Amino acid sequence: MAGLTTPDGESLIEFTINDISTEVTCTEPDPTAPENGSLVALEAELEVFPGADDQYVDGEILNGGRFRFIGEDGETFSGDLATLATYSCIPIADLLKTDIGEGEKSSGVILLDVPAESGVLLLEEPMSGNKWEWEL
Numbered sequence: 001m002a003g004l005t006t007p008d009g010e011s012l013i014e015f016t017i018n019d020i021s022t023e024v025t026c027t028e029p030d031p032t033a034p035e036n037g038s039l040v041a042l043e044a045e046l047e048v049f050p051g052a053d054d055q056y057v058d059g060e061i062l063n064g065g066r067f068r069f070i071g072e073d074g075e076t077f078s079g080d081l082a083t084l085a086t087y088s089c090i091p092i093a094d095l096l097k098t099d100i101g102e103g104e105k106s107s108g109v110i111l112l113d114v115p116a117e118s119g120v121l122l123l124e125e126p127m128s129g130n131k132w133e134w135e136l
Helices: none
Strands: 002-005 011-021 038-048 067-070 105-114 120-124 131-135
Touching: 067 105
Parallel strands: none
Antiparallel strands: 002 011, 011 038, 038 105, 067 120, 120 131
């Protein structure tokens, strides 16, 4: 579990990446092919606590467009990981709903379109500068 807290230690947002899979099977009738290489699925849980809005924190922290990919060679991929393929592969109802407000929870899949099946996924929260990494 990871997240952000107030300076007093009160939770603003918490999230957990429960599983990461590089074997994604699209179930939608007309999926778009990955632009960057292949899809990665992150099973996630998200909770936003009261007071988050006052600190400019929201569920969009887990928006697929905020992730970056770093290859095994240490080079950061410059493309977008949230391509059309990440929204046309599985039912929208199965995707993590990130536009949630205070007192709400969400769980679902974050799909990312990555250039390689091994490397590091990096998520950075711009206001605090906090960073989290997951190896593929």
